[in-house]
Amino acid sequence: MATxxxxxxxxxxxxxxxxxxxxKRARSQLxxxxxxxxxxxxDAPIPEARRKAVPGVKLCVAxxxxxxxEDGAHSGYNRRGSKDSQLR
Incomplete structure (x- = not known):
């Protein structure tokens, strides 16, 4: 039903x-x-298993x-669950 x-x-x-x-944003950041x-x-060594599992890896696990x-603390999402947070 349309409103x-x-x-x-x-x-x-x-x-x-x-x-x-x-x-799309998440894939572009891979x-x-x-x-x-x-x-x-x-400058810690990155294990071969991690390099195989994550192509293009540049950082150690830590x-x-x-x-x-750091990225999670600055995400731009409203996680309160209101309807407005789900709409553009």
């Missing part, structure tokens, strides 16, 4: 578009190319974890 000027399924279309944008043998930040925690 106002929105067509049927408009809210779901907006949610789907937001999810697709999030997936490492690419050949991985490094030593960490870019602390530095990657610290980097991810």
């Amino acid at each position: 106002g000027w929105a067509g049927d399924g408009a809210v779901q279309d907006q949610i789907d578009a937001t999810v697709k944008d999030g997936i 490492p690419q190319g050949p991985g490094l043998e030593r960490c870019e930040e602390c 530095c990657q974890q610290a980097h991810d925690e």
Whole structure:
């Protein structure tokens, strides 16, 4: 059922578009190319198993974890669960 000027399924279309944008953003941030043998930040060796599992890896596990925690603190998402946070 449409309300106002929105067509049927408009809210779901907006949610789907937001999810697709999030997936695209996450994929663009994945490492690419050949991985490094030593960490870019602390110069610790990166195990071969990690280099095979994560193509293009540039950080050791400890530095990657610290980097991810930093990024999580500054994410632009409203996680309160209100309807407005789900719409563009």
